[in-house]
Amino acid sequence: MLLIPCPWCGPRDEAEFRYGGQAHVPYPQDPGALTDEEWAYYLFFRDNPKGPFAERWNHAAGCRRWFNLTRDTATNEIRPGTAAGDGGTR
Template identity: 65%
Template sequence: MLYIPCPWCGPRDETEFRYGGEAGVAYPADPDAVDDAAWSEYLFVRSNPKGWFEERWVHTSGCRRWFTVRRHTVSYEIRDPRPIGEST
């Protein structure tokens, strides 16, 4: 089980959270102008690195706030919990 540090509530069990996927995937500035290939790229394609990965979590059972962490996809080490919009 992961032990995830919520920026407001401190470290909690993974079961208190829901996963939100990769962080920083921007909504297309002009969605009407995006063709099918670019739209599916936006919807489905993620970077999926082996190593450090920026991702979103929401503390469902606690403060119900979304935040960003940096997780290592091999060691599962988690660093830099921060509110959305703040960079490290």
């Protein structure tokens, strides 16, 4: 099990959280102008690195807030994050 550090509630068991995918994926500026292929790329294509990866998490069983953190996908080492929208992970 992972021990995920919520910026507001402190470290909690991963069962309290919901994974929100890759962090820092910008929403299209003009969504109406996108082709079906461009929409598919925006919705479904994400990075899948081996190593540090910026992720979004929601503390569903706690404060219910969204935040970003960096998790190493090879070792599951987690670096504390920031509130979603606060300029990214640290």
